[in-house]
Amino acid sequence: MGAPFSDITLYLPTPLTVGTPDYCEQTSLENFVSDLYVQKMNGYKPPKTSRITIQPAFQDTWKRTWQNGSIVSIAPYFSYDEYSAFDKKGKCKYILDLIQSATIPLSEEYGWDKVVFESAYKKVLESDFKFIVDYPLKKSRDKKKIAKLIIEKTETITSVYINIEDNGSTITKKLFDKRNVWWYDCVYILARHNKWFDTDRFGIGYCKGLIDIWYSIEQNEVALLESGSRVAIIDFEKYFLFG
Secondary structure, three states: OOOOOOEEEEOOOOOOOOOOHHHHHHHHHHHHHHHHHHHOOOOOOOOOOOEEEEOHHHOOOOOOOEEEOOEEEEOOOOOHHHHHOOOHHHHHHHHHHHHHHHHHHHHHHHOOOHHHHHHHHHHHHHOOOOEEEEOOOEEOOOOOEEEEEEEEEOOOEEEEEEEEEEOOEEEEEEEEEEEOOHHHOOHHHHHOOEEEOOOOEEEEEEOOOOEEEEEEOOOOEEEEEEOOEEOOOOOHHHOOOOO
16 A cells, blocks of 8 residues: 655755754744645545655756656745744744645646645635544444534644534533644544443543543543553653554
8 A cells, every 4th residue: 555645744955953843833934834735635645655855946957847756746836035024823824825736737747636636725714724533433332422622723833622512502612732744644534433431431541441531521631642641742742652
């Protein structure tokens, strides 16, 4: 099957010094928009491709795209002066347009499903750059309640919520916050393990009790557990390469 599709990484020219607050702010915004775009691709994997890199610094020298193994690279036009003149929302749109200026030509050249990328672009615009991922509803074991997991992101913070509908009322609770590491965020792995623990508790149960995070309706509390022991904060970097 090959490696799964992981990310669209932007290497944008900048006069900012690496590691400074302004540089971190810029790269966080770039990665935020790219992560949102990838999520709107709904799991699509371009054939024989695990990663796309966008490298405008080579726009004047590269005469074609490049493929190194499963990594595809392209150098579309980018102007830091144009980009920096926008407010935050305008910068998000500029980054989104830059991504689209890469994925559409690549789709045409490599025979990818262009409709996926056109749809992703449209969905990001429709979201107004609000990063929210809703997971499918799940019924409780007694069939009386339904719940879902929700991921929300800012440029730097990943937040996970649960939403439960019980007897005509709706309960929304935050399970935890963590550092946003964009496409590689372990939250996407954890989210696949959302479940009802019983008729009272809903949340995440990962790796047979290694990490359990749940909300109890009866107790009206959120609990975080590592190997069965309650903790105040879970250090996800202990368990995942990108915590």
